[in-house]
Amino acid sequence: MALADTPTARCAYYRHTCDLPAGVHPEIGRIVVRAGFVGAITMPAALGQQVRSELAHRRIQPGPIISHVRSGRWTFLIHPDLSDDVRLFAELFRLNVSIVPRGGEIALPSPVDAHAKYRRWIVPPQNGFRPSGSSIVDTVRSCMRSGKR
Template sequence: MDHIAFGDTPVSRCTYYRRVCDLPANIDPPHLGRIVMNAEYVLALMMPAPLGQAVKVDMQRRQADIGPILSHPRSGRWTYLVRPDLPDDDSLFAEMFRLNVSVVRAGGTIALPSPTDRGGMFRRWVEPPRCTFRPSGLVMVDAIRTRSGQRPPAQRRAAHG
Protein backbone atom coordinates (compact mmCIF):
# COMPACT_ATOMS: atom_id res chain seq x y z
CA MET A 1 0.00 0.00 0.00
CA ASP A 2 3.07 2.30 0.17
CA HIS A 3 3.26 2.67 -3.58
CA ILE A 4 0.60 3.91 -5.95
CA ALA A 5 -0.75 0.99 -7.93
CA PHE A 6 -2.84 1.43 -11.06
CA GLY A 7 -6.35 2.15 -9.89
CA ASP A 8 -5.35 3.17 -6.35
CA THR A 9 -7.33 6.35 -5.80
CA PRO A 10 -8.52 8.14 -2.67
CA VAL A 11 -11.99 6.66 -3.30
CA SER A 12 -10.71 3.08 -3.72
CA ARG A 13 -8.40 3.43 -0.70
CA CYS A 14 -11.27 4.81 1.43
CA THR A 15 -13.46 1.90 0.34
CA TYR A 16 -10.73 -0.57 1.37
CA TYR A 17 -10.29 1.15 4.75
CA ARG A 18 -14.04 1.00 5.38
CA ARG A 19 -14.94 -2.46 4.07
CA VAL A 20 -11.87 -4.53 4.92
CA CYS A 21 -10.50 -2.67 7.95
CA ASP A 22 -13.69 -1.17 9.45
CA LEU A 23 -12.04 2.25 9.64
CA PRO A 24 -14.55 5.13 9.29
CA ALA A 25 -12.51 6.87 6.57
CA ASN A 26 -13.62 9.89 4.53
CA ILE A 27 -11.98 12.03 1.88
CA ASP A 28 -11.58 15.57 3.22
CA PRO A 29 -11.14 17.86 1.41
CA PRO A 30 -12.18 16.04 -1.78
CA HIS A 31 -10.06 18.18 -4.10
CA LEU A 32 -6.86 17.23 -2.23
CA GLY A 33 -7.69 13.55 -1.71
CA ARG A 34 -6.68 13.60 1.96
CA ILE A 35 -8.11 10.64 3.88
CA VAL A 36 -9.16 11.15 7.49
CA MET A 37 -11.27 9.39 10.07
CA ASN A 38 -12.95 10.50 13.25
CA ALA A 39 -11.70 8.79 16.37
CA GLU A 40 -14.68 6.96 17.83
CA TYR A 41 -14.29 3.20 18.05
CA VAL A 42 -10.66 3.52 16.97
CA LEU A 43 -8.27 5.73 18.95
CA ALA A 44 -4.63 6.55 18.26
CA LEU A 45 -1.38 6.80 20.21
CA MET A 46 1.17 9.11 18.54
CA MET A 47 4.80 9.01 19.65
CA PRO A 48 8.34 9.72 18.47
CA ALA A 49 9.44 7.18 15.86
CA PRO A 50 12.28 5.72 18.03
CA LEU A 51 9.80 4.97 20.84
CA GLY A 52 7.33 3.60 18.29
CA GLN A 53 10.01 1.27 16.91
CA ALA A 54 10.97 0.11 20.42
CA VAL A 55 7.30 -0.57 21.24
CA LYS A 56 6.93 -2.56 18.00
CA VAL A 57 9.99 -4.69 18.86
CA ASP A 58 8.66 -5.23 22.40
CA MET A 59 5.26 -6.33 21.08
CA GLN A 60 6.89 -8.68 18.55
CA ARG A 61 9.02 -10.23 21.33
CA ARG A 62 5.80 -10.88 23.25
CA GLN A 63 4.42 -12.40 20.04
CA ALA A 64 1.52 -9.97 20.31
CA ASP A 65 -0.40 -8.74 17.31
CA ILE A 66 0.64 -5.18 16.55
CA GLY A 67 -2.10 -3.85 14.33
CA PRO A 68 -1.87 -0.83 12.05
CA ILE A 69 1.00 1.63 12.50
CA LEU A 70 1.40 4.89 10.59
CA SER A 71 4.61 6.80 10.04
CA HIS A 72 4.75 10.56 9.65
CA PRO A 73 8.21 10.93 8.05
CA ARG A 74 8.39 14.73 8.17
CA SER A 75 7.58 14.95 11.90
CA GLY A 76 9.41 11.74 12.87
CA ARG A 77 6.38 10.28 14.65
CA TRP A 78 4.51 6.99 14.56
CA THR A 79 0.82 6.44 15.22
CA TYR A 80 -0.64 3.18 16.53
CA LEU A 81 -4.35 2.63 15.88
CA VAL A 82 -5.86 1.03 19.00
CA ARG A 83 -9.15 -0.10 20.50
CA PRO A 84 -10.92 2.51 22.63
CA ASP A 85 -10.38 0.78 25.97
CA LEU A 86 -8.33 3.58 27.54
CA PRO A 87 -9.96 5.19 30.57
CA ASP A 88 -10.88 8.86 30.24
CA ASP A 89 -8.31 9.69 32.92
CA ASP A 90 -6.41 12.98 33.00
CA SER A 91 -3.53 11.40 34.94
CA LEU A 92 -3.03 8.82 32.15
CA PHE A 93 -3.03 11.55 29.50
CA ALA A 94 -0.59 13.63 31.56
CA GLU A 95 1.70 10.61 32.01
CA MET A 96 1.66 9.95 28.26
CA PHE A 97 2.23 13.67 27.55
CA ARG A 98 5.38 13.58 29.71
CA LEU A 99 6.60 10.70 27.54
CA ASN A 100 5.86 12.77 24.39
CA VAL A 101 2.94 10.47 23.51
CA SER A 102 -0.30 12.03 22.31
CA VAL A 103 -3.60 10.24 22.80
CA VAL A 104 -6.14 10.92 20.04
CA ARG A 105 -9.41 10.45 21.91
CA ALA A 106 -12.99 10.15 20.73
CA GLY A 107 -13.86 13.21 18.70
CA GLY A 108 -10.31 13.69 17.39
CA THR A 109 -9.25 13.33 13.76
CA ILE A 110 -6.74 10.79 12.49
CA ALA A 111 -5.21 11.27 9.03
CA LEU A 112 -4.56 8.07 7.07
CA PRO A 113 -2.21 7.45 4.13
CA SER A 114 -3.69 8.38 0.78
CA PRO A 115 -2.39 7.70 -2.72
CA THR A 116 -2.18 11.49 -3.11
CA ASP A 117 0.42 11.80 -0.29
CA ARG A 118 3.28 12.29 -2.79
CA GLY A 119 5.14 9.03 -2.32
CA GLY A 120 4.59 8.76 1.41
CA MET A 121 6.13 12.13 2.31
CA PHE A 122 3.29 12.92 4.70
CA ARG A 123 1.98 9.54 5.86
CA ARG A 124 2.82 5.93 5.10
CA TRP A 125 2.06 2.58 6.66
CA VAL A 126 4.72 0.87 8.77
CA GLU A 127 2.19 -1.94 9.33
CA PRO A 128 -0.81 -1.52 7.04
CA PRO A 129 -4.28 -2.52 8.18
CA ARG A 130 -5.24 -5.89 6.72
CA CYS A 131 -8.40 -6.57 8.73
CA THR A 132 -10.42 -5.15 11.61
CA PHE A 133 -7.85 -6.01 14.30
CA ARG A 134 -6.54 -3.24 16.54
CA PRO A 135 -4.57 -3.89 19.72
CA SER A 136 -5.84 -2.90 23.13
CA GLY A 137 -4.97 0.69 24.02
CA LEU A 138 -4.17 -0.51 27.56
CA VAL A 139 -1.70 -3.10 26.25
CA MET A 140 -0.03 -0.46 24.09
CA VAL A 141 0.23 1.97 27.04
CA ASP A 142 1.89 -0.82 29.04
CA ALA A 143 4.39 -1.39 26.20
CA ILE A 144 5.06 2.37 26.01
CA ARG A 145 5.73 2.44 29.76
CA THR A 146 8.04 -0.57 29.50
CA ARG A 147 10.04 0.82 26.59
CA SER A 148 10.35 4.27 28.16
CA GLY A 149 11.44 2.87 31.54
CA GLN A 150 8.27 4.03 33.31
CA ARG A 151 6.20 2.09 35.78
CA PRO A 152 2.44 2.49 36.08
CA PRO A 153 1.43 5.17 38.63
CA ALA A 154 0.22 2.57 41.18
CA GLN A 155 3.62 0.82 41.13
CA ARG A 156 5.42 4.16 41.56
CA ARG A 157 3.27 5.02 44.60
CA ALA A 158 3.92 1.57 46.12
CA ALA A 159 7.68 1.97 45.63
CA HIS A 160 7.65 5.33 47.44
CA GLY A 161 5.10 4.45 50.11
Protein backbone atom coordinates in the same frame (compact mmCIF):
# COMPACT_ATOMS: atom_id res chain seq x y z
CA MET B 1 -1.90 -4.84 0.59
CA ALA B 2 -3.30 -4.05 -2.82
CA LEU B 3 -4.37 -0.44 -2.58
CA ALA B 4 -6.02 1.43 -5.41
CA ASP B 5 -4.46 4.65 -6.56
CA THR B 6 -7.33 7.06 -5.85
CA PRO B 7 -8.37 8.43 -2.46
CA THR B 8 -11.96 7.21 -2.99
CA ALA B 9 -10.90 3.65 -3.83
CA ARG B 10 -8.41 3.54 -0.98
CA CYS B 11 -11.06 4.85 1.41
CA ALA B 12 -13.43 2.08 0.27
CA TYR B 13 -10.70 -0.48 0.98
CA TYR B 14 -10.20 0.94 4.47
CA ARG B 15 -13.95 0.89 5.14
CA HIS B 16 -14.82 -2.54 3.76
CA THR B 17 -11.68 -4.62 4.35
CA CYS B 18 -10.14 -2.94 7.40
CA ASP B 19 -13.31 -1.89 9.26
CA LEU B 20 -12.08 1.71 9.47
CA PRO B 21 -14.96 4.22 9.17
CA ALA B 22 -12.90 6.49 6.94
CA GLY B 23 -13.90 9.43 4.80
CA VAL B 24 -12.16 11.58 2.20
CA HIS B 25 -11.62 15.34 2.31
CA PRO B 26 -12.33 15.74 -1.44
CA GLU B 27 -10.58 19.09 -1.82
CA ILE B 28 -7.19 17.65 -0.78
CA GLY B 29 -7.61 13.87 -1.00
CA ARG B 30 -6.81 13.33 2.66
CA ILE B 31 -8.35 10.19 4.16
CA VAL B 32 -9.38 10.47 7.80
CA VAL B 33 -11.19 8.52 10.46
CA ARG B 34 -12.69 10.14 13.56
CA ALA B 35 -11.48 8.75 16.87
CA GLY B 36 -14.23 6.91 18.68
CA PHE B 37 -14.82 3.49 17.11
CA VAL B 38 -11.08 3.53 16.39
CA GLY B 39 -8.45 5.03 18.66
CA ALA B 40 -4.87 6.14 18.13
CA ILE B 41 -1.70 6.69 20.12
CA THR B 42 1.09 8.81 18.62
CA MET B 43 4.72 8.84 19.72
CA PRO B 44 8.22 9.60 18.44
CA ALA B 45 9.31 7.12 15.77
CA ALA B 46 12.27 5.83 17.85
CA LEU B 47 9.94 4.95 20.73
CA GLY B 48 7.44 3.50 18.25
CA GLN B 49 10.14 1.18 16.92
CA GLN B 50 10.91 0.04 20.47
CA VAL B 51 7.24 -0.51 21.22
CA ARG B 52 6.81 -2.54 18.03
CA SER B 53 9.86 -4.68 18.92
CA GLU B 54 8.63 -5.21 22.47
CA LEU B 55 5.17 -6.20 21.22
CA ALA B 56 6.81 -8.76 18.90
CA HIS B 57 8.87 -10.05 21.82
CA ARG B 58 5.64 -10.46 23.81
CA ARG B 59 3.95 -12.08 20.81
CA ILE B 60 1.34 -9.31 20.64
CA GLN B 61 0.24 -8.18 17.19
CA PRO B 62 0.96 -4.46 16.81
CA GLY B 63 -1.97 -3.74 14.53
CA PRO B 64 -1.78 -0.94 11.98
CA ILE B 65 1.01 1.61 12.43
CA ILE B 66 1.33 4.85 10.47
CA SER B 67 4.58 6.75 10.00
CA HIS B 68 4.33 10.53 9.80
CA VAL B 69 7.47 10.89 7.77
CA ARG B 70 8.17 14.61 8.12
CA SER B 71 7.45 14.86 11.85
CA GLY B 72 9.25 11.62 12.76
CA ARG B 73 6.26 10.20 14.64
CA TRP B 74 4.37 6.92 14.53
CA THR B 75 0.68 6.38 15.21
CA PHE B 76 -0.63 3.02 16.45
CA LEU B 77 -4.30 2.43 15.60
CA ILE B 78 -5.94 0.85 18.63
CA HIS B 79 -9.13 -0.49 20.10
CA PRO B 80 -10.20 2.54 22.19
CA ASP B 81 -10.35 1.01 25.66
CA LEU B 82 -8.53 3.79 27.50
CA SER B 83 -10.40 5.96 29.98
CA ASP B 84 -10.46 9.75 29.71
CA ASP B 85 -8.13 10.01 32.68
CA VAL B 86 -6.27 13.31 33.01
CA ARG B 87 -3.48 11.54 34.93
CA LEU B 88 -2.94 9.13 32.02
CA PHE B 89 -2.85 11.97 29.49
CA ALA B 90 -0.36 13.87 31.67
CA GLU B 91 1.85 10.82 32.18
CA LEU B 92 1.98 10.17 28.43
CA PHE B 93 2.45 13.87 27.63
CA ARG B 94 5.64 13.84 29.70
CA LEU B 95 6.85 10.96 27.49
CA ASN B 96 5.96 12.87 24.29
CA VAL B 97 3.15 10.37 23.65
CA SER B 98 -0.42 11.39 22.95
CA ILE B 99 -3.81 9.74 22.69
CA VAL B 100 -6.05 11.12 19.96
CA PRO B 101 -9.15 12.31 21.83
CA ARG B 102 -12.64 11.09 20.95
CA GLY B 103 -13.78 13.03 17.87
CA GLY B 104 -10.23 13.91 16.80
CA GLU B 105 -9.15 13.22 13.24
CA ILE B 106 -6.74 10.41 12.49
CA ALA B 107 -5.18 10.89 9.06
CA LEU B 108 -4.59 7.65 7.17
CA PRO B 109 -2.13 7.18 4.29
CA SER B 110 -3.66 8.30 1.01
CA PRO B 111 -2.39 8.01 -2.57
CA VAL B 112 -1.80 11.78 -2.51
CA ASP B 113 0.59 11.26 0.44
CA ALA B 114 2.86 8.99 -1.60
CA HIS B 115 4.16 11.92 -3.62
CA ALA B 116 4.40 14.38 -0.72
CA LYS B 117 5.78 11.78 1.70
CA TYR B 118 3.45 12.79 4.55
CA ARG B 119 2.20 9.42 5.78
CA ARG B 120 2.96 5.79 5.02
CA TRP B 121 2.15 2.45 6.59
CA ILE B 122 4.76 0.78 8.80
CA VAL B 123 2.27 -2.05 9.38
CA PRO B 124 -0.68 -1.78 6.98
CA PRO B 125 -4.16 -2.84 8.05
CA GLN B 126 -5.34 -6.09 6.51
CA ASN B 127 -8.55 -6.56 8.49
CA GLY B 128 -10.36 -5.05 11.46
CA PHE B 129 -7.79 -6.06 14.09
CA ARG B 130 -6.46 -3.35 16.37
CA PRO B 131 -4.69 -4.02 19.68
CA SER B 132 -6.08 -2.67 22.91
CA GLY B 133 -4.95 0.81 23.81
CA SER B 134 -4.03 -0.41 27.27
CA SER B 135 -1.58 -2.96 25.82
CA ILE B 136 0.15 -0.20 23.83
CA VAL B 137 0.31 2.10 26.89
CA ASP B 138 1.68 -0.75 29.04
CA THR B 139 4.33 -1.44 26.40
CA VAL B 140 5.30 2.25 26.22
CA ARG B 141 5.71 2.25 30.01
CA SER B 142 7.79 -0.91 29.87
CA CYS B 143 10.08 0.52 27.19
CA MET B 144 10.56 3.72 29.16
CA ARG B 145 11.31 1.85 32.43
CA SER B 146 13.88 -0.36 30.77
CA GLY B 147 15.59 2.59 29.12
CA LYS B 148 14.63 1.46 25.61
CA ARG B 149 14.30 4.81 23.90
